[in-house]
Amino acid sequence: MSFDNQENSKEKLGAGRAKMRVFGVGGAGCNIVDSLARIGLTGVEFYAVNTDACALEECNVPNKVLLASRVRRGLGAGGEPELGWAAAEKDSAELKKLFEGIDVAVISAGLGGGTGTGAAPVLARLAKESGALALCIAVLPFDCEGARRQRQAIMGLQQLKLVSDGVICLKNQRLVSVVDENTTLAATFDVSNKWIAECAYGVWRLLTRNGLMNVDFGDLYTVLQGRNTESFFSFAETHGPNRAEEIGERLLKNPLVENGGLFNDAEHALVSIAGGQGMTLLEVRRTVESIQAVAPNANIKVGAAIDKDLSDGLEVTVIASRRSAAPANENATPQTQEEMDKPDGFYSAPESFDPELLSRQTTNRPRPRVLPPPPELSEDRLNEFAQPKQHSRLLGRSQKQRTHQGQLPLEIVSKGRFEKSEPTIFRGEDLDLPTYIRKGALFN
C-alpha cells in the first residue's frame, strides 16, 4: 500500500465506520468465512468465492460467487493455481464491483490448491485497484500434503504479499500438536478455521471499535508489511477477577505461537484488548506487560476497547511478526535424502531469505517500485485456460484414429502434456510416450 493510502485509511477508519467485506476464496477460504459468519460481525458482509459449485453450495454464507461458471461449469480448479487465476481474471470486471465503496477487504484463502492460490491474489489486486485496503488471511498446507503443494503455497503467498497490504498467515502444520492423531481432517480444519475466525474477529474489533486506546490499519500494516516477515497470532479469553493475571499465560499456551516461543524474536506486535464495562487501566497494563515479558524486542502497539457484552470477560488478540530466521547450519550441505526431501526446506526457502539485507530497512519500507501490472491475456486464451481438461476427448480421438488408419497401438496413446511440443526422438523412439508402454510393461 502506498503511503497516501495509509493516510486515507486513518481517516476512513478513524471514524470507526469503515466499510468492511470479508471474502473467502477456494475451499479453505470459504470454510473460514463460514466460521466467521457464524460469529457474526456487525456491519460486515461475507462473500464466498469458488470455482467449485458443490463446495459453494455447502457454504453457509449469504453471498456466493461462482467463478468462470460458464467455462469451468463449477468443476473446481483441480489444484492448478493457473486455473484459479484464469477463472478470477476472466470474471475480474464483475469481481471488481464487489469492492466498490469498500474501505477494507479481508480476503481469506488456503494456499496450495488451485482456486485460493490462483484467485486470491487477483481479488487482492482488484480490491486495491478499487481503493480498498486488502488484508489477506492465508492458510498454508500440512507438511504431509507434499512438497509440490508447499511450493505452490509459497508462490501463492509471495504473490499475495506482492499485491496486498498485509498477509496474516497460519500454518496448518502448527495444529498437529494440538489435535490428537485420530482426529479427522475435517475436524482438524474446523479447529483451524475457528482460530482464524477468532483472529479475524480480533482484527475487526481492533479496527472498528473506538475505545480507550485506538489503533488503526497503519499500525496493522507496520506489523504485517515486508516480504520476509512471518506473522503469527494468538488469542485468549478469560473471565472473573483474575482475568488479567491469567490472560498472559493463556495467550502463550496457544500452539499457534509455539507456546510463546515465537514471541521471543517478535519485532512488532499489535495487541487488541476488549473487556467488559469494568475493565481497568491496570488490567490493560498487566496484559501488555505479560506480552512484553516474552517479547522483549517487540515494538508493541495496544488497542483497548470496552465491550458491554463481555461483562466479566477479557478477550485479547495478539498479532505479531518477526523477520524469518535463516536455518541455523549455514554450511552444512544437505546430502541425505531425508534432509533434501523435507518439505520444510521448501517452505522456509523464499520466506527466510537474507535477513541481513533487510536489517538496514526502516519499518516504513516503501512499496516496491515495480508492482506487477495485471497480466494481460486475450479472451480466447482465458477461455482455453479455464476450460476443464478433457481427457476423454483425447481418448475419443485416438480411438477414431485406430479404426480409420489402423495405426500401431503405440501411436494411439495420448502424449498428454507433450501433445503440442516437438517430440524428443532418440534412435527413432519418441521418448514423450510413456516408457512403460514402449517397453510393453504389463501391470495387473
Next chain:
Amino acid sequence: MFESKQDIVGLEIGTSKICAVVGRLNAEGALNIVGIGQSTSSGVRKGEVVDLELVERDVRLAISEAERMSDTEVRSVYLGVSGNHINGFNNRGVHTIVSADRQITGEDMDDVVKNAKAINLSADDHLIHAIRQHYSVDGQEGIPNPDGMMGTRLEVDIHVVHGRKNQLRNAVNVVRNLQLDVESIAFNGLASALALLSYEQKELGTVVLDIGAGTVDYVVYANGAVKHTGVLGVGGDHVSNDLAIGLKMPLGQAEKLKVTHGSAYPGEGDNERKTTLPGTPGLPPRTVNIGKLKQIMNLRLEETFQIIAQQLNDEGVLDYLRAGVVISGGSSRIPRIKDMVERIFQMPVIKAVPQSLGGASSVLMQPEFSTGIGLVRFGAQQRRRRGYEGVAIGRSLKNKILGLLRGDSGRSVA
C-alpha cells in the same frame, strides 16, 4: 532508488519454475547473492518457450520479486537457455607460427582460437559458447598456456555449444519485451556446473546432470575444462506424464503423487501397499497401488539415465569421469535416484546443491537453484573478463544478441 552497475542477475526460464537470482559484487570483488524471485512457469515445455505471453507474465513476476528482495532495479540479465535443440561438440583450430624466432605470442594464441571458432554451423543455428580447452604445440597435447613457448605448429581445442536460433530468439524476446537487456545467454547445464563443481572435481573429471522438469542438462568437465555438453529433452514432467497416463489421473494429481509417494525403485511390499486419493467433484475417491506407481517411474528413469550413459559412452568421455557423477535439479529429489545413477554409471554419485556464496543463506542451497546461481557466477566471470579486455568486448556481446534477434548467422563469437 538503489541501482548498482555491479548487480548481476541470472534468469532461468525453467519448465516448472522461473527463477531470477540477483548477485552483487562488493568492493573487494566478492560475489554475494542478495535476492531471488520465483514464479511458477506455465509457458515452457522441455526447456523451450512455447507461449511467449505466459512466459512474459511469469518472468515479470519473478523479476519484480527479485527486485523487491534485493532492493534494486533489474536492467539486464544473464539468460539461461536449454532444450533439445542445444548440442555441443569439440573443434580444433590450427595456426602456423611464422615469426623468425618461432616464439609463440599472444597474437598467435588469439589467431588459433579464431581459427577454431570458424565453424560452419547451419544457418538456423546460433553459437552459444566457444570454450577453450587446451593448446598443443608441435603435437604436444594438454598445454594450458603456450605463451612464450617455442614451436612451429600451434593448435587449440575448443568446445562449442550451439542451439537453434528460433528457440533462442523466443527466450531472448520475452526478456526484451519486459524492457530488460540480455547481457549474454548461457547454457543452463554449464551454469549449473559452475554452481556445483569444485576445482578438484573439474580437474579430476565429473559429469553434472541437472535433472529438471523438462530436460536433463549435462556437462562433462575433465582436466579442468569443459569436455562435453548436451541436453536430453526428458525430465520430471515425463515421469509425471507417464504416471498420469498409466494411473489414469489428471497430470496435477500425478505430479503430487510422484512427489509424495514416488521413488526410483519399488520397495519391498509396495505391491501390496495402496494410497487413497480423495475424490474431487466429478471424480470419485480411488486407490493407487504404490508398487505400480514406482514401477512406472522406475522404467522411465532407468531409460533416461541409460540413454545419457550411452551418449557419454559414444562420445568416449566415460573414462574421464574419475570424480564420478553429480546430480542436481528438482528431480534429483526423487528418492533412491542416486542408487539408480550409481548402478547405471558404475561410479560414485553425489547429490549436490549450489555451493554457498557469500551472503547466501542455506535456503538457496536447493537443487532447483543450481542453474540460477550458476548464471550469476557466469555473469561475474564475464564481467571480470570484460573488465580487463575492455569495453569493446562488452559491445560485441551485445551485438551478438542483437544479431541473434535480427537473424544474422551466429558465427561471430565473443
